[in-house]
Amino acid sequence: MDNVFDSIIIGGGPAGLAAAVYTARGKMSTILFEKAVLGGQISITHELANYPGFFSANHEELHPKYLIDQMEMQAKSFGAQIEKKTVTEVRLNDKIKEIVTSDGQVYKAKSVIVATGAGPRKLGCIGEREYTGKGVSYCATCDADFFTDLEVFCVGGGDTAVEESLYLTRFARKVTLIVRKDYLRAAASIIERAEQNPKLEIKYRTNLLEVKGDGAVESARFLNNETNEEWEYKVSEEDGIFGVFIFVGYDPVTKLFEGMLDMQDGFIVADEFMKTNIEGVFAAGDLRPKMFKQVVTAVSDGAIAAMASEKYVAEHFG
Numbered sequence: 001m002d003n004v005f006d007s008i009i010i011g012g013g014p015a016g017l018a019a020a021v022y023t024a025r026g027k028m029s030t031i032l033f034e035k036a037v038l039g040g041q042i043s044i045t046h047e048l049a050n051y052p053g054f055f056s057a058n059h060e061e062l063h064p065k066y067l068i069d070q071m072e073m074q075a076k077s078f079g080a081q082i083e084k085k086t087v088t089e090v091r092l093n094d095k096i097k098e099i100v101t102s103d104g105q106v107y108k109a110k111s112v113i114v115a116t117g118a119g120p121r122k123l124g125c126i127g128e129r130e131y132t133g134k135g136v137s138y139c140a141t142c143d144a145d146f147f148t149d150l151e152v153f154c155v156g157g158g159d160t161a162v163e164e165s166l167y168l169t170r171f172a173r174k175v176t177l178i179v180r181k182d183y184l185r186a187a188a189s190i191i192e193r194a195e196q197n198p199k200l201e202i203k204y205r206t207n208l209l210e211v212k213g214d215g216a217v218e219s220a221r222f223l224n225n226e227t228n229e230e231w232e233y234k235v236s237e238e239d240g241i242f243g244v245f246i247f248v249g250y251d252p253v254t255k256l257f258e259g260m261l262d263m264q265d266g267f268i269v270a271d272e273f274m275k276t277n278i279e280g281v282f283a284a285g286d287l288r289p290k291m292f293k294q295v296v297t298a299v300s301d302g303a304i305a306a307m308a309s310e311k312y313v314a315e316h317f318g
């Protein structure tokens with residue numbers, strides 16, 4: 001069939017890239033669309049220490065970008081096409097699926113692998129949206145440098161919040177971690193490192209209520225949820241700005257598929273072969289409702305989705 005890909009992959013995170021390696025290696029004509037940066041969520045962190053086989057005594061080489069670059073080259077070496085485009089519309093119900101990108105182009109495929117992953121969850125405090133990029137950030141690796149020798153507040157109580165707070169202590173003068181509960185939900189080894197870091201203060205039972213300023217974040221209002229007392233942090237004239245990093249989890253990026261693919265709390269439901277409720281459409285990675293969201297599990301999903309889609313295309317298109 002002319003101009004019909006065997007496989008279209010939406011999303012170039014670990015799941016989508018792994019899927020592309022497998023479909024292309026299986027001689028399926030493959031095109032992958034990525035709207036932002038290849039690597040997805042892992043590209044916003046600075047270290048990947050738990051991916052099997054990705055190890056070096058030299059820390060530089062543990063940067064996730066190295067792994068992602070390798071995946072990209074591997075997929076391309078087998079013939080996969082990788083395009084920097086946002087998918088804006090999907091038509092999945094017919095046997096030949098149609099995918100529309102932001103430039104209005106329509107691509108056709110015999111099978112589709114959805115791997116759009118997850119994005120940072122918003123905290124919901126006053127001023128959060130207005131000051132995003134003006135002091136409020138969701139990515140320490142991207143923005144830490146802006147706050148060199150300044151004060152930084154981080155919000156969250158999980159592994160990512162603690163790890164990223166520790167990372168920020170390398171840049172900021174002081175980091176205060178704001179934790180809603182009276183404990184951290186992080187690995188004991190990470191908590192120990194946090195407690196021993198002289199630049200990191202942890203404030204438990206505290207909520208961030210509001211950030212405000214004149215063009216950039218200059219003050220923040222907090223609530224001690226145990227005593228109900230409010231307090232405010234105001235930046236000094238000398239500093240002019242401070243950072244507020246929010247690490248309160250990730251939501252699935254699945255809006256595009258609402259009303260088409262079965263979902264559970266916004267996560268796309270798929271079976272053990274990554275098949276969704278629509279024939280020929282597979283879902284892989286963090287957008288599935290699963291307990292452990294890691295590079296290694298995303299990559300596994302991608303490989304399974306690719307092999308299942310290969311079988312589907314062979315059976316239905318001969």
Ligand SMILES: Cc1cc2nc3c(=O)[nH]c(=O)nc-3n(C[C@H](O)[C@H](O)[C@H](O)COP(=O)(O)OP(=O)(O)OC[C@H]3O[C@@H](n4cnc5c(N)ncnc54)[C@H](O)[C@@H]3O)c2cc1C
Pocket residue numbers: 010011012013014015016033034035036037038039040041042043044045047048049050051085086087088115116117118119160253256284285286287293294295296298
């Ligand atoms: C700060 C941080 C640290 C982490 N540290 C680790 C770690 O140390 N070890 C580990 O194993 N895991 C870690 N993780 C988790 C890991 O990054 C994720 O589990 C993994 O990236 C999930 O891969 P994915 O491909 O399913 O989704 P994602 O990585 O979310 O990738 C999805 C991709 O799809 C793209 N996309 C979305 N919508 C569209 C569209 N409409 N059109 C085109 N493209 C689209 C996005 O831009 C994105 O690139 C970390 C995550 C974060 C946030």
